[in-house]
Amino acid sequence: xxxxxxxxxPRGRGPPVYGRGPPGGNDRPRRPRREPVEExxxxxxxxxxxxASGEITSLEExxxxxxxxxxxxxxxxxxxxxxxxxxxxxxxxxxxxxxxxTRFKAIVAAGNxxxxxxxxxxxSKQMRIAIEKATSxxxxxxxxxxxxxxxxxxxxxxxxxVPFKVRGKGGSVTIEIIPAPRGLxxxxxxxxxxxxxxxxxxxxxxxxxxxxxxxxxxxxxxxDCLRQTFSQG
Numbered sequence: 618x619x620x621x622x623x624x625x626x627p628r629g630r631g632p633p634v635y636g637r638g639p640p641g642g643n644d645r646p647r648r649p650r651r652e653p654v655e656e657x658x659x660x661x662x663x664x665x666x667x668x669a670s671g672e673i674t675s676l677e678e679x680x681x682x683x684x685x686x687x688x689x690x691x692x693x694x695x696x697x698x699x700x701x702x703x704x705x706x707x708x709x710x711x712x713x714x715x716x717x718x719t720r721f722k723a724i725v726a727a728g729n730x731x732x733x734x735x736x737x738x739x740x741s742k743q744m745r746i747a748i749e750k751a752t753s754x755x756x757x758x759x760x761x762x763x764x765x766x767x768x769x770x771x772x773x774x775x776x777x778x779v780p781f782k783v784r785g786k787g788g789s790v791t792i793e794i795i796p797a798p799r800g801l802x803x804x805x806x807x808x809x810x811x812x813x814x815x816x817x818x819x820x821x822x823x824x825x826x827x828x829x830x831x832x833x834x835x836x837x838x839x840x841d842c843l844r845q846t847f848s849q850g
Contacts (some may be wrong), residue, residue: 658690663664665741668694676733677761687770689756690763692727692735699759701727702815704808705832709740710822719792727759728815732776734843735759736812736836762816768794775799777819783845787837794842797821812839 627664656685660666665688667673676695679686686692692699705724710717726732741747765780766773778796785792792809803810805823807820813821828834 620736624813643793647751656694658688660688660690665691676759680761686757691757692756696729696733696759698729698731699727699733699756700729701725701755701813703748703751704736704812706744706748712749721747723747724836725755726812726815727838728812729753729756730815730818731817732762732764733759734762734812734816734838734840737832742771748788749776758840760840760844761847762843765819766799768798768820771796771798775798776817778821779818779843779846781846783827783842785838785841785843785845787839787841788827788831788834790825790831790834791837792826792838792842794818795822795824809835812836816843 658669660669664673664679664684664686668691673679674695676692679691702725703723706728707722709720709722711720712718720740720742722738722740723737723744723750724738726734726736732826735755735757735758737751737756739747739750739752739754741750763780764776764778766775766778767781768778771778777799779794782793782795784794787830794813797804799820801820801822802811803818803821803823805813805821806825809823813823825835825838
């Protein structure tokens with residue numbers, strides 16, 4: 618009487634695995650990954666048309682004129698080296714009459730590590746859309762930052778810190794940035810340190826008070842601090 622043996626997987630361990638053969642087998646070929654196509658910016662506002670035509674060539678000119686930026690493409694045109702980075706993501710759950718509603722919240726920072734920083738927030742039912750909204754808002758909130766050396770210990774002519782002590786507030790969070798001598802580095806928490814790096818700071822002391830784990834208020838306080846370097850300078 619002959620015995621039939623059941624097929625086993627590799628090295629006789631467990632059931633066989635079908636459809637996972639070696640390279641060059643009968644597996645279906647994978648579809649080539651499509652790279653995202655960059656959208657062509659078409660200006661819609663009068664300010665956007667002036668920027669596209671070359672009449673306005675700097676962000677400082679727009680701010681001094683008191684004009685309002687309504688297109689992210691304006692910032693991308695004036696600051697092509699600007700890069701965005703996701704700072705924080707979270708989930709917002711809300712109880713409604715139809716049941717529990719879940720949405721995603723994202724905070725994105727945009728900076729060029731050379732005197733420009735913007736922070737934006739976005740909410741959506743999909744994480745990708747929330748990040749896209751926050752990125753667009755971050756570009757619209759980009760502000761110039763005046764860098765310098767306000768440290769009495771250093772007194773150099775390089776732009777490695779803030780020119781003077783500044784204090785900003787966002788919600789219940791208060792942040793103070795103090796000029797530091799060259800070579801000290803950024804004395805700050807992880808996420809606050811990354812925001813300062815995106816702005817272009819290399820040396821600074823920081824103090825934070827309030828509910829600092831709340832990244833929404835903390836990012837607003839950091840941006841409020843850095844805005845004062847340009848408005849008061």
